[in-house]
Amino acid sequence: MRSSRGNNPCPVCGRTKDTDCRWNDTTILCHTGTDLRPGDTITIAGIKWAFIHHKGGFSGMAAVFKPHRDRNREEWKRDLRRPTPSSPAQLLAVQQKRTQWLDVLDQFFAAFDAAWNVPDFYSATPDQLKNALTAIDDAQAKAAALAPHLPTIWREHPDLKQLHRLRVEDNLKAIAYMADDARQFKQNELGNPCSVAVRAMAEGL
Numbered sequence: 001m002r003s004s005r006g007n008n009p010c011p012v013c014g015r016t017k018d019t020d021c022r023w024n025d026t027t028i029l030c031h032t033g034t035d036l037r038p039g040d041t042i043t044i045a046g047i048k049w050a051f052i053h054h055k056g057g058f059s060g061m062a063a064v065f066k067p068h069r070d071r072n073r074e075e076w077k078r079d080l081r082r083p084t085p086s087s088p089a090q091l092l093a094v095q096q097k098r099t100q101w102l103d104v105l106d107q108f109f110a111a112f113d114a115a116w117n118v119p120d121f122y123s124a125t126p127d128q129l130k131n132a133l134t135a136i137d138d139a140q141a142k143a144a145a146l147a148p149h150l151p152t153i154w155r156e157h158p159d160l161k162q163l164h165r166l167r168v169e170d171n172l173k174a175i176a177y178m179a180d181d182a183r184q185f186k187q188n189e190l191g192n193p194c195s196v197a198v199r200a201m202a203e204g205l
């Protein structure tokens, strides 16, 4: 690609002060930006170029122009409609994600129940104790994996938020307490040093 410079101005903005604008016969990446809207055209040296979008180039901030192919407004509108969730394919994708998240939430609730129902550490048999600590570790791992996704899940699926948000938040708090209990028990009774990672996870919830 060619770059804007002293004797080689950008065909769109006329930039010469640096090499930020680049172009060849099929694409112009102009870093000055434009007020044009997708589908608008400009004429450069007798050739029509169409403005495509604002997110081009390595920076993701260049205005992208392509040679104009006589597309009518309806075609542009159809293209622009594609990213919105109104098309059947988009709706299907949202639906599939919802199903996946519901599955993740179910696994989280199951892990929580397993951890919640462990017997008292001090009266448990060694096998029960081992299973109890494993169940709490598992619930804690699932909580740590789920937590960063919650804002996205609640935003994209309001029905899941309405149904499950309170329960998830209660469970997360309870898991943090259970994990802390287990950590203290291990420290006091089993002499296990507490790993920094486990402590950070417990405190981060």
Ligand SMILES: [Zn+2]
Pocket: 010, 011, 012, 013, 014, 015, 021, 029, 030, 031, 032
């Ligand atoms: Zn330019």
